[in-house]
Amino acid sequence: EDQVTQSPEALRLQEGESSSLNCSYTVSGLRGLFWYRQDPGKGPEFLFTLYSAGEEKEKERLKATLTKKESFLHITAPKPEDSATYLCAVQARGGGNKLTFGTGTQLKVEL
């Protein structure tokens, strides 16, 4: 069975204090690994898709990387508006497109 574990569960940063979120996964044939951002009371908002080990993608202060066992979401010089829950999900080959999610990392960036 596909599994996704995210750590830490919660992270509190000062504005400008860079850090990384971790997503460890086991999947029977990875088709893609997805990162989403979820604000309170809203639906998940797509950030990145990574397809193979060694791949990296960037968007503003966020950079996602992928290895064969885990993915990292690096946040450089975060701002308060980066506060949200970050969700990682995997999609397996032959899984009918279903996403298997982790439980997320709740990020709070303070002034």
Next chain:
Amino acid sequence: DTAVSQTPKYLVTQMGNDKSIKCEQNLGHDTMYWYKQDSKKFLKIMFSYNNKELIINETVPNRFSPKSPDKAHLNLHINSLELGDSAVYFCASSQLLGATDTQYFGPGTRLTVL
């Protein structure tokens, strides 16, 4: 011009009642999904439909019945509601089946069963 919309946003009802949640997407996508997010924020797939055909039924109680009148709509009907059904339900859509394709989520429907 909301991409994936759901109604209602909030639903409060008594145990034993029957209720429906509606979902519409205007992205022209072929595949739609229902996910359930529990109180611990864990998101889990329930169903997916491709062009009105059921693709995934993830061992959901048969009190839950999805219906897709056309490929832009996927509704979720729940019979005999139970306390454990309280959760946030998200609809999502993507363009392709069988490919790594981004799923776009709706705003969610918070269901509270009393």
